Amino acid sequence: MSSPQYHYPMAPVPPPAPNSNLKTALVTGAIIASLAVNGFLMFQVHDLRTDTTRIQQTMQMEIDAIKENGSEMTTEQRKRVEALREELENKSRQLNQAASQAKREALSYADEQAKRLETEQQKNTQQVTSELSDVRQRADTANAKVADVNNDVSAVKTDLASTKTDLNQTKTNLQKVAGDLGVTSGYVATNQKELDELKRRGERNYVEFTLHKQKQMQRVGDISLKLDKADPKHNKFTVSVLADDKTTEKKDRNINEPLQFYVSKSLYEIVVNSVGKNQISGYLSTPKYQARNQ
DSSP: OOOOOOOOOOOOOOOOOHHHHHHHHHHHHHHHHHHHHHHHHHHHHHHHHHHHHHHHHHHHHHHHHHHHHHHHHHHHHHHHHHHHHHHHHHHHHHHHHHHHHHHHHHHHHHHHHHHHHHHHHHHHHHHHHHHHHHHHHHHHHHHHHHHHHHHHHHHHHHHHHHHHHHHHHHHHHOEEOOOTTSOOOSEEOOSHHHHHHHHHHTSEEEEEEEEEBOSSOEEETTEEEEEEEEETTTTEEEEEEEETTEEEEEEEEETTOOEEEEETTEEEEEEEEEEETTEEEEEEEEESSOOTTO
């Protein structure tokens, strides 16, 4: 007895996936594009070969033309070079001639300048000698004047020493003398030098005067004086003094005698140094600072 046979169903074939169809389409498109590009490149290569051949032919023709023109240019250049060489030689000759001429002129000018400088130097030497002589004469004159000045200075020094001696003697001769009021106020000057020394000291004010015999009073400083009598034989005199609205008579006084009186408590002095005919000369001595308001 035969065994039973079983029939199994066949497995179904799966349908193609969508992604597989897309890949196939992309690959096909890429192949077609590659073939198209290759075809275009082959066409370009053919054109390039054609252009290259044409350019080579053109270049060969130009090279041949350049060779022919090059021979012609070389000949023209040679001629130009020869012409330039001749021109250069002419210029060189002209320059040599000009240089020789310039050298001759320079030497001639140098000789002329040397002669001129030599002449001027001789003139300057003579002028300098003359000026030097003049300077020496002026120096001698100046030295003589300096010598005179030195002599004058020596004389001045001598006079100054003499003056100092006289001044010292004058200082020694100055004496303090009591006046007719019995007051010893200061030194009494008996001459002009002594009076100048008193003024220099500045201890009192001094007003010099000369009185003539007349009826009117004469203003001396801030007082008034009138000469009533002059006796030159005995060096005596009489004066009237008007001060502080009071008149005082100083009768039969001697020269160099201080005649004293008060003006607002300040001591004034009159000293007569010389007596002449109808005139006397002397000075009025007043304090530096008045005591009027005391």
